Amino acid sequence: MNPRIEFWCSGEEAARAAVNLLSARGLHVVRSFDLQAARAGASACNCPHHGTARCTCTYVVLLVYGDGGPPAVVTTHSCDSRTFLEIALDPNALPDASLVKEVQAALLSAESTRVQPASPTSSSESQPHSSPDST
Numbered sequence: 001m002n003p004r005i006e007f008w009c010s011g012e013e014a015a016r017a018a019v020n021l022l023s024a025r026g027l028h029v030v031r032s033f034d035l036q037a038a039r040a041g042a043s044a045c046n047c048p049h050h051g052t053a054r055c056t057c058t059y060v061v062l063l064v065y066g067d068g069g070p071p072a073v074v075t076t077h078s079c080d081s082r083t084f085l086e087i088a089l090d091p092n093a094l095p096d097a098s099l100v101k102e103v104q105a106a107l108l109s110a111e112s113t114r115v116q117p118a119s120p121t122s123s124s125e126s127q128p129h130s131s132p133d134s135t
Contacts, residue, residue, distance in 0.1 A: 003087045003100070005107050011058025011078030018062060018074060018085060021106045027099075028065040035059035058083075066099040074103060 007014040019029045036058055058078045063071040072095040073088040087103055089095075 002089050003104050005085045005104075007083045007085060008081060009083060010081060011060060011076050011083045014078065014083035014085060015058070015060040015062065015076045018076065018107060021109060022062075022064055022074075022103065025102060025106050027102065027106070030063045030065070030071075031060060032063050033059070033061035064095075064099070064103050066096060066102065068096075069099070070095050072099050072103045074107075 007017065009017075015031070019031070022029045058076065060076045062074040062076070064074055065071045070093040073090065075086050075088055077084050077086070085107055087100055089100070
């Protein structure tokens with residue numbers, strides 16, 4: 001199962017926080033895909049979550065490079081003010097296990113409490129949460 005972490009903020013805020021957290025640990029991060037940028041100019045994109053004609057959900061793919069070997073792939077998928085960050089483990093291009101652990105530690109670190117919730121309801125929501133799907 002792919003390690004999954006939940007942030008209570010917008011997808012863009014979560015993606016920026018992830019880049020900052022990973023970069024602070026000396027990892028090189030490349031933003032390789034952004035759904036909103038990819039669909040820019042499209043007049044309609046039905047949202048499966050909201051049922052609206054214009055989707056506001058975000059999906060970002062980050063490639064995280066360590067000292068060598070394949071990168072760890074981190075995806076961020078958000079709907080409203082809830083974002084799930086997942087480390088995608090492709091069996092055809094597995095990153096080094098220590099890189100995966102470093103990525104997971106960075107995303108779960110105390111630094112991530114700087115992520116602000118999109119619509120604050122309690123201070124605990126600004127922290128990432130490891131979901132039951134985490135390994």
